[in-house]
Amino acid sequence: GAGVSQSPRYKVAKRGQDVALRCDPISGHVSLFWYQQALGQGPEFLTYFQNEAQLDKSGLPSDRFFAERPEGSVSTLKIQRTQQEDSAVYLCASSWTGSYGYTFGSGTRLTVV
Amino acid sequence: ELKVEQNPLFLSMQEGKNYTIYCNYSTTSDRLYWYRQDPGKSLESLFVLLSNGAVKQEGRLMASLDTKARLSTLHITAAVHDLSATYFCAEETSGSRLTFGEGTQLTVNP
Numbered sequence: 001g002a003g004v005s006q007s008p009r010y011k012v013a014k015r016g017q018d019v020a021l022r023c024d025p026i027s028g029h030v031s032l033f034w035y036q037q038a039l040g041q042g043p044e045f046l047t048y049f050q051n052e053a054q055l056d057k058s059g060l061p062s063d064r065f066f067a068e069r070p071e072g073s074v075s076t077l078k079i080q081r082t083q084q085e086d087s088a089v090y091l092c093a094s095s096w097t098g099s100y101g102y103t104f105g106s107g108t109r110l111t112v113v
Numbered sequence: 114e115l116k117v118e119q120n121p122l123f124l125s126m127q128e129g130k131n132y133t134i135y136c137n138y139s140t141t142s143d144r145l146y147w148y149r150q151d152p153g154k155s156l157e158s159l160f161v162l163l164s165n166g167a168v169k170q171e172g173r174l175m176a177s178l179d180t181k182a183r184l185s186t187l188h189i190t191a192a193v194h195d196l197s198a199t200y201f202c203a204e205e206t207s208g209s210r211l212t213f214g215e216g217t218q219l220t221v222n223p
Contacts, residue, residue, distance in 0.1 A: 031209060042117075042201050042213030043156070056208050091155065095209070100144060100163065102211070104156040 002026075004105035006092050012111045013082045021077045021108045025094030032075050033102070034067055035091040043091055049075060082112045115139055117204055119214035127222055129191050134217045136185040136202035144205035145178050145185045149198045150216070156201065160187075192221045 005024040013019050025032050031050055035043035036059075045059040051072035060067070064083075069075040079086055089109045093102040116139045126132050138145065144163055148156040160169045162178035162185060169176050173196065175188045185202055199218045203211040 033210065035211075042203075042216050043211075045210045045212070048208060048210060056210065059210075100161050100205070101158060102146075103158075106155045
């Protein structure tokens with residue numbers, strides 16, 4: 001596709017509910033990243049994939065957060081038993097390996113009520 | 114601990130004026146990025162600075178990088194209302210992850 005596509009654009013979840021956020025990167029982009037952006041803050045790194053391999057998940061805030069990219073293209077970020085502090089915008093970015101520059105998607109705004 | 118500090122965090126300026134946003138970072142990274150974010154929107158890439166002394170300009174914005182001082186600047190010349198947005202700097206660290214600053218919320222008043 002022409003850009004990084006994320007869905008849904010907005011998600012309201014009741015506390016304790018599980019959610020799944022989808023990222024469709026630019027075709028051919030090997031690297032894929034997830035970031036969490038709280039209101040009024042800069043994005044914070046969550047996890048990084050190169051193809052289907054999750055090379056860095058050190059930014060995931062708890063074991064309730066899980067990300068996968070089984071075929072090396074589309075990625076899903078899953079949050080189990082959502083809490084209010086999970087409310088944020090979740091941004092996905094992709095890039096070519098060995099290059100510089102990242103393309104960000106429009107994000108998913110998650111609100112936990 | 115990786116840390117990127119921007120200042121000021123809030124900037125209100127008049128159209129036609131000049132100003133500089135500063136970005137201090139903590140590692141020896143040689144790659145520094147500047148992004149723009151409009152309310153409710155995603156991040157738009159402005160500049161990628163790859164080496165010491167790099168200077169890039171696009172329209173009324175100019176970015177520079179001093180890797181020895183671990184400092185990048187974003188200079189705004191003759192500001193216009195359309196530049197109102199939040200500006201983030203980010204350093205690229207090992208593993209290609211970006212560490213972002215808190216952002217500078219710029220408001221340009223007529």
